[in-house]
Amino acid sequence: MTSGLSYSTALKIAWRESRSSASRFLFVILAVAIGTGSLTGVRGFSRSFRSMLLKDARTLMAADLSVRVFELPTDPQLAAFQKWESQGLERTWITETVSMLSGANVAVPQLIAVKAINPAQYPFYGAVTTVSGMSLTDTLAGDGVGVSDDLLTRTGLQLGAVVRVGSQDFHIRAVLAQEPDRMSGSINVGPRVMMSRENLEKTGLTQLGSRASQRHLFRIPAVKADAMIQLVRDDLKIAFPDAVIADYRETHPLITRGLNNATTFLSLVSLIALVVGALGVAMAMQSHLQTKLDSIAIIKALGGRSSHILRIYLSQTLVLALAGGAIGLVIGIFVQFLFPILISKFFPVTPVMDFDWFSILEGLGLALLSTLLFTLPTLLGIRQIRPIVILRRDMEGEPPPAGQRWKQWRASAGAGLFILVGMIGMATVLIDASWKDAFKVSAWFVGGLAVALLLLSGLSWVLLRGLRLLLRAPGRKVPAALRHGLANLYRPGNHAEAVLVALGVGVMFTLTVYLLQNSLLGQIAASAPPGMPNVFLINITDRDRLAVKSFLDKGPGVEGDVIVSATASGRIKLIDGRPIEDIAKEGPVKRYLRARSLTWNAELPKQTEVVQGAWWKTWSPDRPEIAVIAETARLLGLKIGSVIDWELAGRRIPMRVVAIYRNEAVGPGSGTEFITSPETLRQVPMLYFGAARVRPTLIAELQKQSFAKFPAITVINLADVLERVQEVIDQVALVVRSISAFSILAGMIILASSVAGSRVRRVREVVILKTLGATRRRIARTFTVEFFLLGAVAGLMGSLLASAFANLLLTRLLDAKFVFSPWPNLFAVVASALIAVVAGWLASFRILGQKPLEILRNE
Amino acid sequence: MATTEALPDSPAIRVRGLTKSITTPSHRVDILRGLDFDVPRGQFIAIMGPSGSGKSTLLGLLAGLDNPTAGSILLDGEEIVGLSEDSLALLRGRKLGFVFQSYQLIPTLTAEENVLLPAELSGATGNPERRAKELLDSVGLAERRDHYPVQLSGGEQQRVALARAFMLAPPILMADEPTGNLDSTNGQHVLELLLTMNRQEKTTLVLVTHDTQLAARADRRLILRDGVIVTDELGSTHD
Structure with a gap:
């Protein structure tokens, strides 16, 4: 037999203790699962999206290689094209621009996204399909155009209607169902109108001076593709130094950049939920160790060393983290399903669920690491438990000698530093950038989070003390339920401050996102105050510029x-x-x-x-x-x-x-x-x-007159753009809020866990109160007040800090103005209080039914 | 870790100038004030005194469960004051057995696993399972070895604690009010077992008690009051 407690005995004790504390640990597992689920969901979706981008790269680009520029090619650039075309490469040219669409039955000219293609060549891969099944060549033949269904919805037009784009009339032949390279396109500000290149020339939209995106798509003969692709790419990069060049061997660079940024951001948001969950584990483990003081002291008295005992609780922590991580993986699958729904408006894709070993290991690894990091100080506290407490419980609170205190302080500081370093490490892994950049961002993120947690912790201390002082003020008549509910917050093992921090951080983050979203939209709206331009005209040619100026000078409104x-x-x-x-x-x-x-x-x-x-x-x-x-x-x-x-x-x-x-x-x-x-x-x-x-009421009239005089000029109403921007910001904010809501959920679970952890004490209280004549209703009121206060204080702290952070971010980073709005803050406080009441009762509703005698007999 | 082999002529316990004080923010409490005494090998000594006299603190210090403010304690010839926590733990595992008033069994281990625990912690070789079975048999609990503490009565739990205390045949046994939580019949049963096993194993027994009848069976009685020894008297041998 080896010296010391064997791992099998440690695991045995750990397992049996966990079984006897099942309800408390169930919440712990859920808290870890929430963070892990959010993280693996975000990253799993991102990975599957990326693999879809790579797998379908040719289809998504409609070519083997694409060159995107904003200018027409110069002579040397054309020569570069011709050189490769002479070697068997096929090239097709796509122009995308914004313009206006009008017609006899269109009340106000519509902003549209024009795409001009050659239907004989485009697309090289994939297919453009129409709702009616009409082929692309037939759709665009003659004066035909294909449109997206939202154009018909917005204008009320029907198939066959005549519309005018630029100086040309067209027939709407078909509604476009699918466009392979929609995501790779650059202009998505309005409904799509697809036409042939010849027809685009007739509209007059492509005169010198118009702003259009030009994409040159290449198909390389299949047998030569792998050998030639890099050569072609390198050569074209020299000819087009400013172009965005993509080929089938990689995911589209612009989409990938957006995806990477979004993944990094949402991963960090998920990390907050994971941290909140890990804090919950640490809190639950601390409560658990408090109830195991005797067992620990006995083992120490029988000759067990701290390191032996650590094995028990380390195994317990690991098992809890693993269980939480495993459930988190299942939640992650649901999050992966949720994502395509959340972003369906902009990316109509359904990526195949990707649940590979890497995702599983990453999720479990992060769950384990975060849990271990935050539980470390608690576990190290085992060393401070003195075996004498089995003989004299009063020695438990005796302050250690000065030398030992310094050691303890040093150990705490070391553990704190270790947590910070570990967190930076985890965040660095989650950030999709070079190690150096990722480290820099992680350090800022972790620093910010640490400051937020410290602030929340300090604020919760102040608020709780303030509340107590207020209620204890002499001569103040406070209802009994409120007094008792508040007193309950200070119940030993209640961890009111930790619960407030956990719930507060979720509220803070979610509300900050909302406040930023609101302020940014408000800011954009306010950027067109009286006197500032609210109508913009683009695609003005040199020839028209003076005429446009004089038209505008006398234009309506x-x-x-x-x-x-x-x-x-x-x-x-x-x-x-x-x-x-x-x-x-x-x-x-x-x-x-x-x-x-x-x-x-x-x-x-x-x-x-x-x-x-x-x-x-x-x-x-x-x-x-x-x-x-x-x-x-x-x-x-x-x-x-x-x-x-x-x-x-x-x-x-x-x-x-x-x-x-x-x-x-x-x-x-x-x-x-x-x-x-x-x-x-x-x-x-x-x-x-x-x-x-x-004048806003006359913008439509101005658009009509402008269209009549200058059909190739696009008149943009700022209000329409704002609506579009608002749609995008709303969509982005919805995704971020959905993910940040996981941290609120984690906070809720921690509150429930804390309530479950103090179950024994609550049962005793209920029994004593019942014995003294309290009704169930009265006890329920007291508990409700306790939960409500917890939630309201967490909500108040969260909203105060959210306003402070939003203010800081808006004024310092986004160069925008922050206006305090009371309603979202009030909503956060009330919603957080209600969430706390629900979570609290979910974890304790059975307590009210306890019969006093059953408990007293066991005392 | 430096260990000293037990000297055959040294006492089992030697205490010199033992002092324990607790300082709270408002005042300082002197629990033990400079105690000096020896406990010869194989002696059964009862420590008595009213509540707050320092009995349990003394027992805790003798067992190395806490550090004294000043003074020296030699267990089996080895100085224990100033040892690190881990060295103390190892020493306890080697030299001490414990019986507590409230049994202090590990609730998540069965009776047999509780008895085996000291052997596992000290890395004992041989056949500890057999010894555990014999001990459980000797306290009359062979049939209940797979029961958890919660499934045992108070008397049964204390008998398991006795078996655990003797598991490694320690030279010194410390007992803190071992019958304090038991009714008189069970208390008597446990006491007889304790004394019998102590006799068989030839251990030095340090017992803290309020019970004068129990103390009367000790070889020697040490009575504490306000942290000092007020009486140190020899009595009849317990056999």
Whole structure:
């Protein structure tokens, strides 16, 4: 026999103790399961979505390789295409743009997402299907277009109706049912209208100056695909440095980026639920150890060492975490099913459930690790249990000598640090980024969470003490049920503070998401206050710009100034002779490696102040000059006299910096980083956009008149965009709230666990109260008050901190304004109180039925 | 860990200047004030005194369950003051047996498993299962070895505790009011068993009790009052 308690005996004791504390541990298991379920659900869905993206990459792209740009190809770029086409590659060209649709039976012109394709080639993979079964070629033949069903719903039009897009009339031939590359497309602001490329040319929407996304899809002969794909890709990357290039060997980069970000964010939200669950395990284990003091002391008295006893409770913790993790995996499957429903509006996909070994191990591993981390201080506390308590219970509370106290403090600090490091490690694993970036984000996340938990803990202490003082104030008549309910919060082993923290963190997070969502939407709505533009015109050509300006000046309902601005897109190549790649190496300055927008202006724009140099008074095409906003000048190290060498539409134009300015205005064009003198961009194709403030009741009229005069120009009503933005934000917030609700659920379970943990004490109280003549109703009232107070205080703390965090995030990170709104906070307090009452009673309803004699006889 | 082999001529227990005080935020309580005494090997000593006199504290200190404020305790010739928690645990497993007033069985282990526990903790070799069976048989519980404590009466639980205390044939046995929770018939039964087993195993027995009749059967009585020994008298031998 080996020295010390064998693992088999430790497991035996652990198992038998767990059986006798089944109800308490059931809640513990559920608390772990909730966090694990949320986490494995999110990550499982993400993985299955990713594997679907990879498996169906060709179909989702409708090609082997796709090149997406916002400009028409230049001659060298066309040459690059032709080179590969001559080697047997097929290419088809897709244009996507926004435009307006009108017609005799359309009351207000509709914003639509136009997609022009060649039905003889597109799609290379997958198929476009229509509801009626009509082929794509037949649908788009002649003046036919295919539309998405929401266009018919919005306009009330029927199949066969005549509609006008740009300067061309079309017949709606079919309703599109499926479009393989819908997710890879770039413009999803309105109902889809699909037409042939020839018809797009007829609309006049593609004149120079219109904003459209161009996708060039390639099919590589099957036998050559694997050998050629990288060569083609590398070659095209040189020809199209700003393009998004994707091929069938990978998931689509844009979708993948979105998916990675969403997965990381939701994984961290789930981690909060897991942490709350782990806190619950620690709390339950602490209560459990309190009831096992005698057993621990006996084993110590019989010669058992702390490490022997640790085996018992470590095995117990591991088994609980594993059981919770296993149930969590089952919950995870449900979450995976829930996701496609939550995001169905934007991604009409049903990924195949993916439950591989990795997901299982990851879920179980995280459940085990989080539980162990948070239980560690409690388990280490076993060392402090003194065997003398079996002889003298009063020695339990005796403070240890100073030297030992210092050791204990050091051990607690060490355990705290260990928890923080472990949490950062777990969060780092969950973040989809480079190790360095993931570590940085994790450290911030864990730091924030730790601060939130500390704040909640401090706040709960203050609130509980405050409540007690208030009720104990002399001369205050407080109803007995309230007095007793409050006193119950201080019942030994009740862990009121821990319960408040657990429930509070869930409320805090869910409410923060809601407040952010509300404030952002409010902010967007408020960004068009009286005087600010609320109608935007895009796709204005150079030819039309003056006519558009004069139309807008006299347009129906137009108030105040009308803006028609020009922008061009270009890339910085050199600054004072140094390549940009040497200057923009790390941090925010890296964005200058990509294409940037420039505009020109003869005069200093309104609310703009020159901080260095001077604005031009004269200009000449031989003297290209540029003004730069102060922040950009700082990032790029630009001074007056610096020369920026631009590449604009295939031309190199070196421009001398003559002014550095600061802009205090808010609105379209106010953030422009680069403004040139009027002649500098003369040879460069420009995009124009207009903006005006229009009385909301007359916007429809303006849209009608504009459509009649300039059918190719798209008039965007800010209110419509806001509606769309609101839809997106609402959808995102719904997903986040659904996941963050898991932490509320975990908090609820912890409350139930705490109530179940104090069952013996509650039973005694009930029995004594009954013996003294209390009715069931009266006792029920007291318990209800206790649960209600717990929930309300947790809700109050959660909502206070949620407001504080929302304020911090909005003002510091999102540059938005925070307005305190009492109603969501009040709702959080009441809802949290009701949740607590339900959870409390679910865990204790049988207590009321106890017969006093049964209990007293056993005393 | 440094251990000292028992010296045949040294007493089983030697106590010098033993002091225990508790400091609370408001005041300091002196529970034991500089006790000095020896307990020769094989002696049955009863420690008596009114409530609060320091009996249980003394027993706890002798067993190394707590640290004294000052003084020295030699068990079987080995100084136990200042030993680490784990060294104390090992020493208890090797040299001490315990019987408590409220039995203190592990509720999740059966009677036999409880008896076997000291053997397992100390890593005893040989055939501990056989010894456990014999001990349970000697306390009349052979048929109930698979029962859990909750399924046993108070008297039966205390008999299991007795079997457990003798499992490793410790040189010293500490008993704290072993009959305090039992009715007179069961109390008498347990006491007879304790004394018989003590006689058979030739252990030194330190017994804390209020019961003067029980104390009368001890070789020696130590009476404490307010943390000091007020009486140290020899009495008739219990056999």
